[in-house]
Amino acid sequence: MDARNRLLVVDDDPSVRAMLHDYLEGHGFDVDEAGSGPQMRRQLEHHLPDAVLLDIRLPGEDGLALARYLREHYDLGLIMVTASGDVVDRVVGLEIGADDYIAKPFDMRELLARLKSVLRRLQARPTAAAVSGIATRAGGRQRFGRCEIDVESHRLFELGGGEIPITPMEFELLTTFLANPNRVLTRDQLLMRTRNRESGPFDRSIDIRIGRLRRKVEPDPGGEPRCIRTVRNAGYMFVPG
Structure with missing residues (x-):
């Protein structure tokens, strides 16, 4: 990485923050620190x-709530730090949309390797518009x-109505589906195209996001999905109409 990447370390232990600050700055990063949710914001x-x-x-506000906030508002790399036995927390973190996790106590070299891997994947990811390959019609809609x-402004609107808020990952899912109409996309394919990682055995983050998208875009949000269809034992398919 030629340019210095900026990191934010969020941990309530000042000694842990200081240790990570010194180590990561020594390896070419600019490091900011926060000890709580308000400080992070x-x-x-x-x-x-x-x-x-x-x-x-x-x-106060725990890391899972903060991770959800980050995913809803920002497009950045996210590594969760968990206790060694907290399998449920790791699963929930991945469902929320974390790019990776590492368990305490961790080896600093492993943390550095995981961090560089996340940043490489994010930097290699094309923009959502480039991924979609969509030739937008007049007005870009x-x-x-x-x-x-x-597609140009990364915004979603009701037909003839107002704007519907969407997250960066929801936008990438929408443009990925638009670029692949009537084609089954597996969960791994969707994760790789939106978060640049494969799913784990307990990873339901794509299913959760598909459920949220359906409530926003389906003609009948409470009925059988007609727009984003589930293909059993395969994945999801966007059906225009």
């Missing part, structure tokens, strides 16, 4: 990092269920 307003190293066990997606 202030740091994000001041400097937007390329990746966040987030401890799950935080006082494409029909998707009961909505229209503006």
